[in-house]
Amino acid sequence: MQNYYYILGVPNTASVAEIERAYRQMHARIYRRAIVDPALNDRLQAAYAGYQILADPRRRWAYDRLMQQEPESFALPPRPPDPTKVLLARAAPKARWVNWALLAFCLLLALDWALPLREYANEPVLGRHILSISVSASNPQMAYDIFTPNTKFRLPSAIAHRAREGQLVTVWRTPLLRVVRKVSSPTSPDGPAPFEPYGGGVYSGPLALLPLVLLGVAVVGVLPKRPAEVRVNTAVVGMLLWIVAVVLILIY
Template sequence: MPNHLQNYYTVLGVPHTATLAEIEQAYRRMHARMHRRAAVDPAQNARLQDAYEGFQILADPRRRWAYDRLLQQEPESFAPPVRPPDPTKLILARAAPTARWVNWVLLACCLLFALDWGLPLREFANEEVLSRQIVSVGSSAANPQMAYDIATTNTKFRLPSAIAPRAREGQRLTVWQTPLLRVVRQVSSPASPDGAAPFQPYGGGLYSGPMALLPVALLGVSVVGVLPRRPPEVRVNTAVVGVLLWVVAVVLLLIF
């Protein structure tokens, strides 16, 4: 019988506060590095067996708790001091499962955006302009910029002041919008002196211009958050960033 309890933290090369993911990763690295030599070297095989036994104990929360209690009874020269777990890591570990589900929901929103963008546009012909309301879209008092919120029979959109005369009250328009989220993509004003060529509303909607990068960024963040074997902090951080991007996207949908 050995004089000392085997220190499996030392065998696996992980700290006493290592998470389950860190322990599993350490064992897999050790196995990948040693399993070929262990087949012909008894010493390497014995070391790999110790690593496997340690992984089996430390990967089981109940067995690990009992093992840590026994390890504390070893002489101080052998047993490392038991440090309290990091509160931040504990909070992240508890929040990680919920964060992953949030990322799945955000990924579903990206699928909705993709379907809305890819499906044929819905055309509203002979739309009457019911109202034109001037709004300020400038970010500085020194450089004011104005636009017009246009309301028709079935749609709403915003036009820059430069092309707002194409949509006057009582005028008839043709409006194309996405079928699911009702994002106005194009407008045509056949009666306008500028001609019937379609033009885009203010900002081009969620799927045109710089705003189109928003759904792409949301997709990238949510995919990272749902990948397997991600650390808790990655899952939580991607969920937070993804929710912020989703809020911005919703605001853009409501405004434009």
């Protein structure tokens, strides 16, 4: 005789509300997988049958009388651990270290941003490579990768004339990650006023929000007493944000 209390994961003293909640939670958790998994489908069907009986006071009373004839049936065996929770528990310590590493990366970005920029004066432009930066054929956009002896940066086509081959420019770059923040072209017809390269790296414009979001995710992941699921999820999201940040640093 099936022990519906065990199937639903509730004690035999559970109220109707607790039984209904247990069934709803189980249904929400496995009903999609039960469509393609016969074992889970059988389990869900058994849970539904148990819910129908235990939620009806008269049917439950009769069921309990039958169960009392099999006393061992009320002794609930230990429930098998949820495989997903086991995996999350195993991954949580490593995920926390990943979050600590991401937090250290955010501190590196903050230090790189705060330190004085390194100035490269009178840098000759060695080359200009044209490339497309548009994602729409109806609105094509071009940019230029500019190369000097010590730096590389990208300019939109609208101001690319300010850094032509052989022209001298002054470049300001962060000291640690070598992100170009400002460029000046004293001999340009537009004047020597500094201007930002395309995109501005991860320190200006809309992209500046990326390190802040990464910092917030990493902080949540290293806080004490966080559930394993939170630690793993923050580590995964943080790694994706870190990849985007590194790509932006390498490109710009």
